[in-house]
Amino acid sequence: MKTAELIKNIPTASVIESLVPVTNYCFLLKLEPFTSPNLSEWATRIPTTYLDLPKTVESSSKRTPPQEKPQLLETEFDRLATAWKAVARGPQSSVSRIVTHPAYLEIISYGEKVIPFILRDLQKEPNHWFIALKILAKQFSPVKPEDAGNIKKMTEAWLEWGRKNGNID
Amino acid sequence: MATSIKRHLHPDLERHFPNLTRSLYEVKSEPTPLSNANVVPPYNCIAFAAGDDKNWWWPDHTGVYHWPAGITREETVEAFIEMFESLGYKKCDKEIQTAAKYEPAFEKVALYYTRLGNPDARPLSPTHAALQSKNGMWKSKLGEHEDIEHVNLECLNGEDITGRIQPYGEPIKIMKRRRGLLGLLISAFLKVACILP
Numbered sequence: 239m240k241t242a243e244l245i246k247n248i249p250t251a252s253v254i255e256s257l258v259p260v261t262n263y264c265f266l267l268k269l270e271p272f273t274s275p276n277l278s279e280w281a282t283r284i285p286t287t288y289l290d291l292p293k294t295v296e297s298s299s300k301r302t303p304p305q306e307k308p309q310l311l312e313t314e315f316d317r318l319a320t321a322w323k324a325v326a327r328g329p330q331s332s333v334s335r336i337v338t339h340p341a342y343l344e345i346i347s348y349g350e351k352v353i354p355f356i357l358r359d360l361q362k363e364p365n366h367w368f369i370a371l372k373i374l375a376k377q378f379s380p381v382k383p384e385d386a387g388n389i390k391k392m393t394e395a396w397l398e399w400g401r402k403n404g405n406i407d
Numbered sequence: 408m409a410t411s412i413k414r415h416l417h418p419d420l421e422r423h424f425p426n427l428t429r430s431l432y433e434v435k436s437e438p439t440p441l442s443n444a445n446v447v448p449p450y451n452c453i454a455f456a457a458g459d460d461k462n463w464w465w466p467d468h469t470g471v472y473h474w475p476a477g478i479t480r481e482e483t484v485e486a487f488i489e490m491f492e493s494l495g496y497k498k499c500d501k502e503i504q505t506a507a508k509y510e511p512a513f514e515k516v517a518l519y520y521t522r523l524g525n526p527d528a529r530p531l532s533p534t535h536a537a538l539q540s541k542n543g544m545w546k547s548k549l550g551e552h553e554d555i556e557h558v559n560l561e562c563l564n565g566e567d568i569t570g571r572i573q574p575y576g577e578p579i580k581i582m583k584r585r586r587g588l589l590g591l592l593i594s595a596f597l598k599v600a601c602i603l604p
Contacts, residue, residue, distance in 0.1 A: 327551070328420075328423060329420060329423050329424075329549035329550040329552055330534070330550050331451035331452045331453055331463075331464075331465065331534070331535060331548075331550050332465065332482070332532075332533075332534060333463075333465040333467045333471075333472055334465075334467070334482060334532075337467075363441070363442035364442065364444040364445070364449075365441050365442070366441065368471045368472075369467065369469050369471050372469055372471060373469070379470075379471070381471075386462075386470065386471060386472060386473045386474075387454070387462030387463045387464060387465075387472045387473025388448065388461060388462050388463075388473070389444040389448065389449045389463060390444045390445055390448060392471075393444060393445075
C-alpha cells in the first residue's frame with residue numbers, strides 16, 4: 239500500500255462534521271484527503287493500528303456486496319465490529335477517534351440493514367454505537383436529552399426503540 | 408507496620424504513555440468499561456475533571472454525548488476552556504509549569520491538546536483533562552480505564568512519533584477555581600499530615 243493511499247484513507251475529525259446531514263451512507267467511505275500541512279511528516283507517523291486499516295478498506299472494495307445475503311452481512315458486521323472494538327478500547331476520551339475508525343464507518347455505510355446487528359451487539363454489551371445508530375436512524379434518537387452521555391440509559395433507550403421497531407426481540 | 412502496594416496499569420495500557428514510569432503514578436480506581444455500564448457508569452477524563460462520574464462528556468457534533476447546555480459544541484481548546492469556565496474555573500495566564508504549581512486555596516484542571524495531531528485527534532484539538540488533587544498530585548481518568556494519580560503533568564505527555572503510541576500530547580492550559588472551606592480544611596490537613604512523621 240502506497241503512502242499516498244494510506245494518507246488518503248486516514249479519516250479526519252471533519253468526517254464527523256459531515257455525518258450530520260448524511261443521506262447517502264456510502265459516501266462516508268470516500269474520506270477526505272488528510273489536510274495536514276506536513277504530509278511527509280504524517281507519512282512517517284501512521285500508526286500500526288492504521289496500517290491494518292487499508293486492508294479493511296481494500297478488501298471491502300474487492301468483495302461481493304453482501305446486501306442480498308443477510309448471513310454474509312452479519313459475518314461482515316462481526317468482522318468489522320471486532321476490528322473496531324480492538325482499537326476503541328484505548329485510553330482515549332475522544333469520541334471522534336472512536337467513531338471515525340474505518341471499520342465503524344464501513345458499518346455505517348451498509349445503511350439501515352445493519353441496525354439489527356448493532357442492536358444485538360448492544361444487547362450483549364454497551365458500546366459506542368450511539369452515533370452510528372443516530373445516523374442510521376436518520377438523525378432520530380430515542381435518548382432523552384438529559385440522558386446524553388449516560389451509557390446505560392442510552393443503551394436502554396436504543397434497545398427499547400429496537401424492540402418497538404421489531405429490530406430485536 | 409503495614410506497607411501499601413502501589414497498583415499499576417496493565418502493560419497494554421501503560422505502553423500508550425512512554426513517559427509514565429512506575430515511580431511517577433499509582434492507580435486510584437477501578438476501570439469503568441462500557442461493557443459493564445449496567446453495573447458501573449462509564450465516564451471519561453473530561454467528566455472526571457468536571458466532577459461527574461456518571462456520564463461520558465464530549466462535544467460531538469451529533470449531540471449524542473454529554474456537554475453542558477449553552478457551551479460551544481466543538482472539539483477546540485476554546486470550547487473546552489469555555490466549558491470549564493462555566494464550572495467556575497478561570498484561565499491561568501502563567502506558563503504551564505508555573506501555573507501547575509500547587510496552591511492550597513485553588514482547585515486546578517489541566518487541559519491537554521495535541522499540537523501536531525495524532526490518530527486520536529486532529530492538530531490543535533483537546534485530548535485530555537487532569538485534575539489536581541488536594542495533596543498537590545494530579546489525577547487522570549484514562550478513557551474507560553482506571554484513574555491514576557501522577558506526580559506531574561509531563562508524565563502523560565508524548566506526541567505520536569513511533570506510530571504505535573496514541574498519547575495525549577501536552578498540557579495547553581491550566582485553569583483554577585477557589586476551593587470551598589471544606590476543601591481548604593482538607594488541603595490543610597493533608598499538608599500537616601505530610602509534614603508530621
